[in-house]
Each structure stands twice: as structure tokens, then as C-alpha cells.
Amino acid sequence: MSLLQNNFPTFLQGFGYTLLSSIIALIISMILGTFFAILQILPQKWAQKIGNVYVQVFRNIPLLIITFFFFLVVAKVIPMNGFAAGTIALSLYTSAFIAETVRAGILSVDNGQMEGARANGLSFGQSMRYIILPQAFKIALPSLGNQFINLVKNSSILAFVGGLDLMYQGNMVAATTFDTFTTYIVVAIFYLVITLPLSYYMQNLERRLKHAA
Amino acid sequence: MEKAKKRQFGIIATIVLAAVIVLGLLWATAAAKQNEEHQDTLQRVEKLGRIVWGVKSDTKLFGLMNTKTGISEGFDVDIAKALTVQISKQTGVPLSAEFVPVSSSSKIQLLKNTNIDGTVSTMTITPEREKIIDYTNQYFDAGQSILVKKDSGIKSIKDMNASKYTVIVVVGTTAAEETKKFAPKAKILAVQDYATGMQALKAGQGQAMSTDNAILYGFATENPDYQIVGGTFTHGPYGIAFDNNQRPMVKETNKALATIKKNGVYNKLIKKWFSDVPGLDWHELEAK
Numbered sequence: 001m002s003l004l005q006n007n008f009p010t011f012l013q014g015f016g017y018t019l020l021s022s023i024i025a026l027i028i029s030m031i032l033g034t035f036f037a038i039l040q041i042l043p044q045k046w047a048q049k050i051g052n053v054y055v056q057v058f059r060n061i062p063l064l065i066i067t068f069f070f071f072l073v074v075a076k077v078i079p080m081n082g083f084a085a086g087t088i089a090l091s092l093y094t095s096a097f098i099a100e101t102v103r104a105g106i107l108s109v110d111n112g113q114m115e116g117a118r119a120n121g122l123s124f125g126q127s128m129r130y131i132i133l134p135q136a137f138k139i140a141l142p143s144l145g146n147q148f149i150n151l152v153k154n155s156s157i158l159a160f161v162g163g164l165d166l167m168y169q170g171n172m173v174a175a176t177t178f179d180t181f182t183t184y185i186v187v188a189i190f191y192l193v194i195t196l197p198l199s200y201y202m203q204n205l206e207r208r209l210k211h212a213a
Numbered sequence: 214m215e216k217a218k219k220r221q222f223g224i225i226a227t228i229v230l231a232a233v234i235v236l237g238l239l240w241a242t243a244a245a246k247q248n249e250e251h252q253d254t255l256q257r258v259e260k261l262g263r264i265v266w267g268v269k270s271d272t273k274l275f276g277l278m279n280t281k282t283g284i285s286e287g288f289d290v291d292i293a294k295a296l297t298v299q300i301s302k303q304t305g306v307p308l309s310a311e312f313v314p315v316s317s318s319s320k321i322q323l324l325k326n327t328n329i330d331g332t333v334s335t336m337t338i339t340p341e342r343e344k345i346i347d348y349t350n351q352y353f354d355a356g357q358s359i360l361v362k363k364d365s366g367i368k369s370i371k372d373m374n375a376s377k378y379t380v381i382v383v384v385g386t387t388a389a390e391e392t393k394k395f396a397p398k399a400k401i402l403a404v405q406d407y408a409t410g411m412q413a414l415k416a417g418q419g420q421a422m423s424t425d426n427a428i429l430y431g432f433a434t435e436n437p438d439y440q441i442v443g444g445t446f447t448h449g450p451y452g453i454a455f456d457n458n459q460r461p462m463v464k465e466t467n468k469a470l471a472t473i474k475k476n477g478v479y480n481k482l483i484k485k486w487f488s489d490v491p492g493l494d495w496h497e498l499e500a501k
Binding site for chain 2: 068071072073075076079081082159160161162168171172174175176178180181182185188189192196200
């Protein structure tokens with residue numbers, strides 16, 4: 001435990017960056033994911049195509065490759081550091097999974113809901129926003145929770161591009177103290193500090209929404 | 214009431230489970246620590262008839278993976294082979310050499326876990342490391358230097374002492390600490406291996422890559438737009454490493470090392486790997 005004491009500021013800094021990256025990626029991926037989910041269920045063929053291509057590309061490429069692409073290739077044109085490259089890659093990667101989750105949620109809302117909304121004079125956008133999406137998110141909530149937890153854990157990708165996150169600091173501490181095993185246990189506990197409350201909160205939210213219905 | 218109880222149970226169960234996991238891992242660490250103290254490397258090697266060497270797979274001239282064969286090639290690998298032959302002669306036990314790729318950050322852990330018996334992997338001898346592993350005498354004389362783009366205007370590490378500069382290093386090498394001593398204001402970007410470091414340097418994620426001159430020479434030969442500037446600013450000879458308290462193994466290896474230095478095998482390997490490096494006087498590396 002002296003390892004934790006001696007390197008506490010380092011771990012804390014890493015914890016902060018992991019949290020920051022996760023929150024940014026979560027917001028961006030939710031927005032992008034919902035956008036591409038809607039794109040995929042629009043009646044227009046070209047919109048479906050775009051949404052589909054986006055999802056297939058980012059869902060089927062390893063996160064590490066997307067990260068390195070931003071860190072090593074895109075950075076030549078638009079300068080960005082490892083933290084930015086990693087967070088962008090994480091957002092895009094996760095948004096593909098969220099798009100699929102949300103799309104499944106939308107599809108499982110009964111068709112009559114949309115027809116009813118339209119028949120009552122709501123536009124397509126309005127029916128989507130006020131009728132379909134609230135129900136879709138409720139259905140998709142359990143798997144969205146999974147995606148969020150995955151996102152937090154996947155943020156360890158930042159370590160490979162010098163993103164100063166928890167995993168990166170863990171590597172540095174392990175390299176200077178040579179106590180690899182203890183260091184990674186400490187890192188694991190710090191991840192649990194984020195993921196356990198998150199999963200508990202998602203469960204709670206699920207339960208509350210169930211009763212709201 | 215019923216629901217509140219259920220929730221309480223859920224919280225308690227979560228805490229207990231987390232505690233069990235943490236305690237289990239701590240116990241595993243303690244068990245692993247106990248294990249590592251009671252194994253004599255020389256005895257194990259003689260019993261199994263093989264020495265498993267950890268070598269680099271991403272370092273040109275020292276240990277670079279040949280993608281066709283999947284085997285590392287380089288000075289370190291050849292030294293390990295020569296030492297195996299020599300130790301085999303000394304002990305009278307037929308020994309074969311096996312190679313496992315290691316990275317800068319993983320090699321000490323692999324030694325501790327006895328996944329490898331010893332490592333010849335461009336490893337600088339430092340007092341901190343000597344506390345937890347055993348080193349042989351030096352087998353290669355190296356020092357830290359920096360690799361920069363030819364038109365960067367950077368002449369030495371001292372020029373980089375400003376917060377606008379980033380120095381790329383590899384996790385687990387001594388380069389990060391040494392760089393902080395000579396350019397305390399410069400930012401440090403630590404990457405996982407040298408290949409990524411070189412790519413990051415090319416992508417402009419840093420203005421210089423810093424590590425041992427010997428390794429940088431390999432990159433300079435591959436990338437003519439980049440050059441080594443300022444000479445070496447540290448002195449850090451490489452040693453062959455074994456787990457802690459392996460005096461018999463270290464003794465045998467030192468004896469073998471002295472022999473191959475004397476009988477010309479060592480110099481032949483120096484010539485094989487370093488005679489073609491531009492800007493390097495390989496005769497200086499030869500054993501006298």
C-alpha cells in the first residue's frame with residue numbers, strides 16, 4: 001500500500017483524465033449514436049446507406065487501430081495530442097455500438113405508435129422526439145448501460161498514445177517501481193471506483209423507469 | 214420495506230464481492246512473491262537443458278523480429294546464443310537456447326515470474342534495478358542520445374528545455390528520468406515500443422525521440438531524414454539480467470562472457486552488426 005501512498009498524485013491525475021475522457025466520449029457517442037440510429041431507420045435509402053456504412057466501419061475495426069489512425073495519421077494534418085486522439089477514437093467506436101443499440105430500441109417500439117403520432121398531426125421529427133425515442137431509450141437502457149461500462153474500460157486505450165489516463169500512469173508507476181502486479185491491482189480498483197457506481201446507477205435507473213411506465 | 218431490504222442486500226453483496234476480489238488479488242501477489250525467491254536459475258536451466266532468453270523484438274541491430282520466421286535477430290540474440298554454447302561447455306550439460314520476445318516494460322516481470330531465465334534486451338544497469346534483479350558485467354557500452362528531424366534546428370538535449378518541446382520515450386526504459394534531468398521543462402510522451410515512438414516522432418507528436426544511441430542508430434539508418442545530435446549525455450552500459458539472488462547463474466554467465474570476449478566471438482558479432490552503421494566507429498565497441 002506504500003506504493004499507493006507514494007504515487008497517489010500520479011494515480012489521481014490518471015483517474016481524472018480517465019474520467020474526463022469517459023465523460024466527453026459518452027456525450028459525443030450518445031449524440032452521434034442516436035443520430036446514426038435515426039439515419040438508419042429513415043425511409044430514404046441514401047440515409048440508411050450512410051448510417052449503415054458508418055456503423056459497420058467503426059464497429060468492425062479494432063479500437064486500437066482507430067486510435068493510432070488519429071494519433072499518427074490525422075495528427076499530421078490537424079495537430080492533436082494523445083488524449084484528444086484517444087477520446088475521439090473512443091467516441092466514434094462507441095457511437096457505432098450505441099447506434100445499433102438505439103436502432104434496436106426504436107425498432108422494438110410498436111409501429112402503431114408512429115402511425116398514431118402522425119395521424120395526430122405530429123411531423124416525423126416531432127413523433128421521433130416526443131413519442132418514439134423516449135420509449136426506445138427505455139427499452140435500450142440495459143444494453144446502453146453495458147456500452148457505458150465498456151466505454152470506461154476501453155478508455156485505457158489512451159495509455160497507448162500517451163493520453164495520461166489511469167492505465168498510462170499505471171504503466172509509468174510499474175516501470176519505475178518494478179512492482180507491476182500491485183500497481184495494476186491499484187489501477188483496477190480505480191476503474192472499479194468508476195464502473196461499479198455506474199452500473200449500480202444504471203440498474204437503479206432501469207428499476208425506476210420500469211415503475212414509471 | 215421489502216424493497217429497501219432487497220436493495221440493502223444488493224449493496225452489501227456488491228461490497229463483499231469487491232472485497233473478496235481485492236483480497237484474492239493481494240493474496241495472489243503474496244503467493245507470487247514467495248514463489249520467486251526459492252528457485253535457482255542455474256539448477257533449473259541444467260535440469261531442463263535449455264535457457265529461455267528474453268530478447269527484444271522491435272529494436273533494429275539488437276533484437277528485431279524477422280516477420281518471415283517469427284524469430285528475433287540481432288546482436289543481443291547472437292550474444293545469447295554464444296553464451297548458451299559457452300555455458301554449456303563450462304557446465305558440461307548440453308543446453309539449447311530458446312527466445313521469447315519481451316518489451317521494455319514487461320521484461321522484469323517476466324523474469325520474476327520465471328517465464329524467462331535471463332534477458333539480453335538492451336537493458337541498462339541501474340542501481341534501482343540492481344535491487345530487484347541481478348546483472349552480469351556489462352556486455353555493451355551505451356549512452357543516451359536524441360534523434361531529431363534534420364531541419365529541426367535542435368542541436369542537443371539542452372536546446373529542448375522548454376515546455377513547447379515534447380520528448381518521446383519508451384515506457385520502462387531509463388530515458389524518461391534522464392531526460393527530466395537534462396531538460397526538466399520539456400514534456401515527456403511515453404509510448405509502448407520503439408516502433409510506435411518512431412511513428413509518433415514522424416507524426417509530429419514530439420520533436421525528439423530519446424533513448425540509447427545504439428538503438429537510435431538503427432532508426433537513423435532506416436530514416437535518412439532524421440539524425441542523432443549532441444552525442445551521448447549519459448553513460449549507461451547494458452548488462453544481462455537474471456532474477457534476484459542468482460549468484461551461480463551470474464557467475465557462470467560472467468565467465469562465459471569473459472571467454473567469448475577473449476576468443477574473438479564477441480568482436481566477430483560486433484563487426485557483424487555494427488560495421489555498416491553510418492557515423493558509428495564500430496572499432497570502439499570491440500573488446501580489448
